[in-house]
Amino acid sequence: MIWLNVVIQGVLVGGFYALFACGLSLMFGVMRVINLAHGDMAVVAAYVAVFLTPHAHIPEVWAFLVVAPLFGLVGYVVQRTLIQKSIDRDPFTTLLVTFGLSVIIENLLLEIYSSNGQIVNVGELITKSWHPQTIIYISYVSLAVLAAAVVVLALLQLFLSKSGTGRLIRAVADDHEAAQLSGTNYQHIFGIAAAIAFATVALAGISYGMMTEFAPTSGGVNLLFAFETVVIGGIGSLWGTLVGGIALGVAQQFGAHINPEYQVLAGNILFLVVLAVRPQGLFGKKTALS
Amino acid sequence: MSDTWLEVQDLTVHHGQLRAVDGVSFQVARGEVLTMVGANGAGKSTLLRTIAGLHHQTSGTISFKGVNVTKLAPQRRVRMGISLVPEGRRLFPSLTLEENLQVGAHRATKGSFTIERVYELFEWMPQRRRQRAWQFSGGEQQAIAIGRALVANPQVLMLDELSLGLAPIVVERIYALIPEIVAQGVGILLVEQDVTLGVGVANRVHCLLEGKTSLVGTPGELSALQIERAYFGAEMSSPSHHHEDHP
Numbered sequence: 304m305i306w307l308n309v310v311i312q313g314v315l316v317g318g319f320y321a322l323f324a325c326g327l328s329l330m331f332g333v334m335r336v337i338n339l340a341h342g343d344m345a346v347v348a349a350y351v352a353v354f355l356t357p358h359a360h361i362p363e364v365w366a367f368l369v370v371a372p373l374f375g376l377v378g379y380v381v382q383r384t385l386i387q388k389s390i391d392r393d394p395f396t397t398l399l400v401t402f403g404l405s406v407i408i409e410n411l412l413l414e415i416y417s418s419n420g421q422i423v424n425v426g427e428l429i430t431k432s433w434h435p436q437t438i439i440y441i442s443y444v445s446l447a448v449l450a451a452a453v454v455v456l457a458l459l460q461l462f463l464s465k466s467g468t469g470r471l472i473r474a475v476a477d478d479h480e481a482a483q484l485s486g487t488n489y490q491h492i493f494g495i496a497a498a499i500a501f502a503t504v505a506l507a508g509i510s511y512g513m514m515t516e517f518a519p520t521s522g523g524v525n526l527l528f529a530f531e532t533v534v535i536g537g538i539g540s541l542w543g544t545l546v547g548g549i550a551l552g553v554a555q556q557f558g559a560h561i562n563p564e565y566q567v568l569a570g571n572i573l574f575l576v577v578l579a580v581r582p583q584g585l586f587g588k589k590t591a592l593s
Numbered sequence: 594m595s596d597t598w599l600e601v602q603d604l605t606v607h608h609g610q611l612r613a614v615d616g617v618s619f620q621v622a623r624g625e626v627l628t629m630v631g632a633n634g635a636g637k638s639t640l641l642r643t644i645a646g647l648h649h650q651t652s653g654t655i656s657f658k659g660v661n662v663t664k665l666a667p668q669r670r671v672r673m674g675i676s677l678v679p680e681g682r683r684l685f686p687s688l689t690l691e692e693n694l695q696v697g698a699h700r701a702t703k704g705s706f707t708i709e710r711v712y713e714l715f716e717w718m719p720q721r722r723r724q725r726a727w728q729f730s731g732g733e734q735q736a737i738a739i740g741r742a743l744v745a746n747p748q749v750l751m752l753d754e755l756s757l758g759l760a761p762i763v764v765e766r767i768y769a770l771i772p773e774i775v776a777q778g779v780g781i782l783l784v785e786q787d788v789t790l791g792v793g794v795a796n797r798v799h800c801l802l803e804g805k806t807s808l809v810g811t812p813g814e815l816s817a818l819q820i821e822r823a824y825f826g827a828e829m830s831s832p833s834h835h836h837e838d839h840p
Contacts, residue, residue: 467699470688474696477685484645484679486671486700486745 308439309556315441317552318449319514321545323507323525324532325456326500332539333476333496336386336397340404341529342522344501345508347408348374349517350416352423352509363424367509371502378501379494386497387490405522412519423512448510452545455503460541462499472496531574537587546585596623598780599644599675599749604653606636606643613639615804616653621749621780626771628783628791630824631801637784638680640801641751644782645677646670657749672700676747680754682738686727690718690737693726697741704746705777711740714770732763739770750774751782756790768794788820802826 323345330336338344351373352366361369385404389396425444433441463469471492475482479489511517511525528551536547551570558569577584599621606614614636621627629637642648644655646667655663662670684693694708712719715736721729726737735755742750756764764787771794775781785791792798792812800808800823808815808823 467695470692470696471699473688474685474692477687478683480647481679481683481685482696483647483667484671484677484683485697485741486668487696488666488668 304436304438305560309560310553311439311441313553313556314549315445315449315552316555317549318452318545319445319507319510319548320528320532320551321536321548322448322452322455322503322510324529324536324548325452325459325541325544326503326507327526327529328533328536328538328541328544329459329496329500329503331533333472334382334386334390334493335394336390337401338386338500339398339401339526340408340522341401341504342524342526343405343408343412344374344522345504345511345525346412346517346519346522348505348508349423349512350412350421352512353421354416364426364428364513366423367506370509371505374505375498375502378497378499381501382494382497383490387493390493409519409522416519418518418520420516420518421512422516423509425513429513442514444513448514451506451510452548455506456541456545459499459503463541468492468495528570531570534584535574535577537584539588540584540586543584543586550585597621598623598658599782600656600659601640601644602654602656604640604643604655605651606639606648607651608639613804614643614650614801617801617804617806618653619799619806619809621782623748623780624775624778625796626775626781626783626794627797627799628785628795629799629801630785630788630791630820631807632824633786634803635801636804637801638753641677641753641782641784642679644670644751645675645679647677668700671745671747672702674702674746674748675751676742676745676749677751678738678742678753678755680757682731682734684726684734684737684741687725689723689725690729691722693737693741694744698744701745706743706746708740708744711743714773715740732759732767735759735763735767739767743774747779749780749782751784753784754786755783756785756787764790788824792820800824 327338327341330338348370351370352363356363356366356369359369385400386397389400428443431443433443433446435441463472471482471487472495474485475487475489475492482489482492511521532544532547532551534547535550536543536545550573554573555566555570558565597620601620602618604614604617605612617640619627629640631637639648643650646665650663654661657670657673657675662673662675685696688696691708694711698708726734729737755767768790771781783791783794795812797811798809798815798820799806800820802823803826807826808819
């Protein structure tokens with residue numbers, strides 16, 4: 304029964320990892336941009352939820368309703384300006400630019416809000432959990448985050464496969480020059496993809512703030528987990544991202560159960576094993592690597 | 594030629610240091626096939642890509658129905674009526690056949706070519722429309738690429754190296770489509786390395802040699818020898834223009 308609890312806790316945290324990683328996967332899949340500021344964008348979203356939305360008399364629990372669309376807008380603008388400009392030069396420039404963005408964001412947050420830990424206040428909900436069995440506790444907040452991850456991934460999958468805009472996103476990801484020859488303004492489509500990515504990372508950031516304490520430098524370690532999630536699940540597969548997140552979460556919980564010091568180590572070992580045995584990821588196609 | 598749709602004037606395009614297209618001028622009229630012939634590296638593909646807006650010209654102008662389009666983005670030119678079937682087909686491999694056509698049609702101008710019309714032209718397409726583009730053979734992919742360009746209802750259709758890498762029987766079938774497309778009033782700018790094939794469907798022929806116009810005329814007035822010379826540059830005797838790698 305102890306092991307069942309380990310798996311359950313792993314699945315719960317895995318949902319968060321998937322929510323966090325899907326934007327990273329989308330940005331890479333569509334425009335081949337590795338956004339090193341992805342984790343920091345999540346942290347900014349959490350700060351906005353804690354410090355800015357209360358001014359608009361919006362409770363922190365509901366902040367995501369405002370912050371996610373706002374981040375979508377920011378994503379579109381950042382893509383059409385900063386990131387597009389760096390794509391036009393070469394792939395290495397995008398790494399430098401997003402890394403620079405990450406440094407700037409972290410330092411601005413430190414300057415404005417200090418390094419004190421913050422949480423997104425969800426009231427009494429944080430202490431509540433479902434307790435089906437003596438040693439199994441399922442936190443309502445974690446369950447809600449897992450549910451949010453599944454809903455977001457399902458909607459995204461539906462949008463990409465069924466809608467006209469989703470079709471254009473896939474076309475542009477395949478060959479953006481050929482898409483131009485079909486009358487598509489690919490930079491606009493890149494912007495839409497970035498808007499979706501930023502909106503999901505805002506949800507992930509606020510979720511993180513609900514589950515645990517965050518600080519200006521929380522983005523880095525979460526970005527590492529997001530990378531591991533995408534690699535384990537396979538690039539370009541949304542459901543792979545969910546499975547990757549869950550696999551990473553369960554591995555970490557197993558490690559932590561053996562010895563709390565082994566939590567991150569166990570996740571890294573799983574990541575390395577997948578990379579060695581199945582470099583395209585559990586659900587990835589081999590062609591995605593070429 | 595009152596029905597001139599595409600007019601290229603004194604166009605020069607550089608590929609880095611190389612002058613890939615050098616002072617080329619020509620026109621394409623409604624319902625006309627203009628074939629560009631020339632050896633590998635003569636600048637044919639660069640010329641088409643520049644007209645489509647994928648390359649920037651160094652100098653010269655490109656106009657469409659009297660409107661200067663030289664500074665327009667590729668997608669704007671498509672919406673005006675200039676389409677390119679690029680070399681190598683360039684389908685969206687992870688999209689289905691039908692999705693490829695839908696992307697081609699999503700900004701279409703009004704006209705006679707719809708996805709249904711393309712399905713009539715290629716009878717094998719409807720029952721395979723849910724297959725991914727990468728699963729089709731080269732000839733089938735070329736047909737899909739033509740269909741994807743047609744559903745945008747272009748008035749000038751540029752076709753780049755249709756026969757490349759395809760079996761002769763397949764090439765024959767694809768070339769048989771050209772009269773049908775022209776019958777709709779579409780002007781065609783065709784680039785072809787296979788001279789006999791390209792000249793066979795042409796109203797006019799334009800030869801390129803190292804980026805420069807080497808010969809212009811109708812198939813009737815040009816002899817095979819003239820075209821061969823314009824293609825290989827045989828009349829140029831200086832060693833720097835020697836070509837040894839021609840088919």
